Amino acid sequence: MSDHDPLADAELTFLLGMGFQLVLGEFVTRVAAAGYADLRPVHGMVFQVLKGCGATGSELAERLGVTKQAAGQIVDDLERRGYVRREPHPDGGRRRLVVLTDAAVRHLAVAGEVLHELEDELADRLGAADLAHLRETLARLIRDRAGDHPPPLRPVW
């Protein structure tokens, strides 16, 4: 056909990257519009890790896939802005437990809502069955490449 879709020929890697970029970009835009323009996706990852009973800086670093110094800097930043607190760790030692403040918990709720909203919209536009199939195939791809323990999600290239 003369009007051939260039996306049909695109590399799978490109399709995945572009899909991720567009969806994440939309997510970031909406969360920023909800009053969180000062939080990047990595901060959301931090909140996910700390959700529940918190974690130490080293645990956080491992979960984020960065050095403990980098994790410390992120925590410094979030502490200054009132999203986390450092408390003495029950197990003592030099350990300190990083925990979420209410502001961070509220952000988690908003972010979760935005994610579901976005996914619902995509289900409408792409078809719920196709979206479910997309999820399922992606999950198998991830399991195939990374097993049961996918590595930390890091900025790509």
Next chain:
Amino acid sequence: MSDHDPLADAELTFLLGMGFQLVLGEFVTRVAAAGYADLRPVHGMVFQVLKGCGATGSELAERLGVTKQAAGQIVDDLERRGYVRREPHPDGGRRRLVVLTDAAVRHLAVAGEVLHELEDELADRLGAADLAHLRETLARLIRDRAGDHPPPLRPVW
């Protein structure tokens, strides 16, 4: 069920990001093993843009979604390492045409081969029909969010 798949509950955004990260990581590893450990994905994007008849620095910058200074720095780097040349532009002015050397053309061939190899392996493991469906749904997602002119693929967060 006691043995429930945590990936089934994961956010779509997460699945897309993890899928992209794993596939791109595998791609980078294999291309590095083929002798191109000194080239990042962005260099491959540059080669894609310049493939054919080359481009000016400003055109390249626009296609990459960076400032022309950043594009100039990348071109400086690639020129030093023998992957591109700057030639006088046929249209004159201050313009200069950045074109690929044979080394870059060889890299393009290798990278293309690796991408197809990777996609064939995934077709084997996930099922050709499911992979085709994945591609098709991703293409529709991209078209839905970006129309016919998807923005440059950039490092994400």
Next chain:
DNA sequence: TGGCTGAGTAAAGCTGCTTGACTCGTGTGT
């Protein structure tokens, strides 16, 4: 002639990470 436009360049600054070197509590072996 003189000014506008658009490509390219030069220099400095910034962000988010890393590496290297340390300090300090704690348990462990002898």
Next chain:
DNA sequence: ACACACGAGTCAAGCAGCTTTACTCAGCCA
């Protein structure tokens, strides 16, 4: 009891890959 290794945390410096700001230079058109 004492030394000491270990692991968490922190300080400082460095670095990559961009951006912002500010300029130079060639053509073009009134």
